[in-house]
Amino acid sequence: MEVKVRGRLLKHPSERRQIGIVAAYLGLLGAMEFVPVCRNVVFFGAACFFSFLNAVVIHNHLHQGIFQSRRLNMLFRVVLSFGALYPASANVPSHNLVHHQFDDDGRPDWASPENVDFKWNLLNLLHFPNVVGPNTFAGVSGWKSVQGRAQFGRQYLFESVGAFGLTALLLFNDFWTTLFFVVIPQLYGARCILRINLIQHDSCDLSSDWNHSRNFTGRAFNWIMCNNGFHTIHHNRAGLHWSALADAHTRDVVPRIDPALEEPSMISYLARTYLFSLTRRASRKSVEAVPRGETLAFVPGAERHTELEVAS
Amino acid sequence: MLPREVMGILALGILWVNTLLIAAMALKESGKLARLRSSLGNVGRGRVLSGDGPQGALFAFEVTQRGRLGASLPPRILFHDRAHSQVVYGGSVALQDGRHIAIPSGSNLEIWIDDASFQDAARCPSDAAFAGASAEARTARGYERKVSAAISVDQEVFVQTPPDAEMPIGARPIVATLDPRAWLSTRVAFARAFALGELTLAGVCTFLSLHAPRFGVVSTIGGAASLVFFLMVQPAGALVRDALRIPSLALRTSVWTRGRRGAGLRERARFTRT
Numbered sequence: 001m002e003v004k005v006r007g008r009l010l011k012h013p014s015e016r017r018q019i020g021i022v023a024a025y026l027g028l029l030g031a032m033e034f035v036p037v038c039r040n041v042v043f044f045g046a047a048c049f050f051s052f053l054n055a056v057v058i059h060n061h062l063h064q065g066i067f068q069s070r071r072l073n074m075l076f077r078v079v080l081s082f083g084a085l086y087p088a089s090a091n092v093p094s095h096n097l098v099h100h101q102f103d104d105d106g107r108p109d110w111a112s113p114e115n116v117d118f119k120w121n122l123l124n125l126l127h128f129p130n131v132v133g134p135n136t137f138a139g140v141s142g143w144k145s146v147q148g149r150a151q152f153g154r155q156y157l158f159e160s161v162g163a164f165g166l167t168a169l170l171l172f173n174d175f176w177t178t179l180f181f182v183v184i185p186q187l188y189g190a191r192c193i194l195r196i197n198l199i200q201h202d203s204c205d206l207s208s209d210w211n212h213s214r215n216f217t218g219r220a221f222n223w224i225m226c227n228n229g230f231h232t233i234h235h236n237r238a239g240l241h242w243s244a245l246a247d248a249h250t251r252d253v254v255p256r257i258d259p260a261l262e263e264p265s266m267i268s269y270l271a272r273t274y275l276f277s278l279t280r281r282a283s284r285k286s287v288e289a290v291p292r293g294e295t296l297a298f299v300p301g302a303e304r305h306t307e308l309e310v311a312s
Numbered sequence: 313m314l315p316r317e318v319m320g321i322l323a324l325g326i327l328w329v330n331t332l333l334i335a336a337m338a339l340k341e342s343g344k345l346a347r348l349r350s351s352l353g354n355v356g357r358g359r360v361l362s363g364d365g366p367q368g369a370l371f372a373f374e375v376t377q378r379g380r381l382g383a384s385l386p387p388r389i390l391f392h393d394r395a396h397s398q399v400v401y402g403g404s405v406a407l408q409d410g411r412h413i414a415i416p417s418g419s420n421l422e423i424w425i426d427d428a429s430f431q432d433a434a435r436c437p438s439d440a441a442f443a444g445a446s447a448e449a450r451t452a453r454g455y456e457r458k459v460s461a462a463i464s465v466d467q468e469v470f471v472q473t474p475p476d477a478e479m480p481i482g483a484r485p486i487v488a489t490l491d492p493r494a495w496l497s498t499r500v501a502f503a504r505a506f507a508l509g510e511l512t513l514a515g516v517c518t519f520l521s522l523h524a525p526r527f528g529v530v531s532t533i534g535g536a537a538s539l540v541f542f543l544m545v546q547p548a549g550a551l552v553r554d555a556l557r558i559p560s561l562a563l564r565t566s567v568w569t570r571g572r573r574g575a576g577l578r579e580r581a582r583f584t585r586t
Contacts, residue, residue: 039314105378106394107563127333134550145390147381147450175532179539180319
């Protein structure tokens, strides 16, 4: 259930979790940069993991700003951009407008699983960001060169200066420490969030209304991932707040989706798909399950697109 | 504590895994093109003798594009591809070796159009056309057009031919306005050169990074070069992949610039739409 807190800093009480994630991540980076004793395996591993979570927060924040204040939301994008070493606003065209449609105005999604085609599936997972990252930057560059997107261009520039400028300053101050304990975690998170596109959509039926995405349904996983495991309902209802995704998934998706696309654990899925399997699974054209029980609200493509534009 | 040496090995490991993956991707694509090159068989050079289409067209490669008004001055309409199609009107080709090839209407051909022919077809015809298009191009929906690059009587073509000069049933022979053998050979060489150059650069960066004393001035320059290399080799790899797309699959963006009729058009291959 969505609860709006009027007159407060945050739009929704659950956003404290996202603020906490970002604060913890920046704290880890700061500790490793400035306190030598913190440059250890635990801090480094945690920083990499929280960098990925920082990218998850970018995803959520770019769908629905965390703060009531628009200015604070824009400023927070700069903070998030530093954490991921890419301008957070890139998500608007690349994720909100293109990826959610699996289509770029007749061209393929910039993050389409078809971008990689190694026979050994682990190589696809490793290589995916090498292709999708440049696709995204080229796509955003083309998207913002069109008339009427000047405001986006300014914000994008502001975030680029914030992210790359602060990182460059840190590199200038202490090159090796920053490279090892700031830049590697930053890049790890940015590249992992790109890989999620492959993990959530590879071998799914992108033309289907319900079987286009793979869901990861573990409770603990979704707590720390701010419900980003429930990907089908997120695609179909982009305007829905992340805190409401679990209930909506149970209500709308579970009765309709191919049960093979419901994965309890991402770790188990990754191990099974990329470590213990040498070949890539063929793309599926699965039959959507017949809804059980009462008739469910159906969200066709056009409606989904409208909701997306509002949510962006 | 994580020693710098351990982190350095980790960083170089990341660099090399990605460098090798990008090189492997380029070599994989070049392998596909090399196999296509070796499977071409006979390619005859000739001229279109007759065409049953408009103005004696033998075939046309059509690209549906959508244009939107650019943000910068001078006013420009930026086009991107939405769909590719082709029409084979039918006709005949006279090869240099004296043979004639009959191409029936609707034949299943793989049409390769060179850049210049596409550019000719995609040019802005007039200032009035620009003005008309720009009104639509400034809307969210954009201005849609179909560029038809037609190949007509007397134009030079290259035809993948069987020994008996008849189109094979069920095959998809290449008919091109450029020599497919030369195009494929150039691209294969380019991909291999890229892979070699990329690996060499990664080697140089690694050598500098490991220069004694470790983490000294030269080593730090090597580290900075490695970081820049890591960030730049990915878009370079993507550009190479795009350059290796065969002409029938390469997307052709184009630009109309006001006041520069027939000029201001550029073409480049990006993405693939099959």
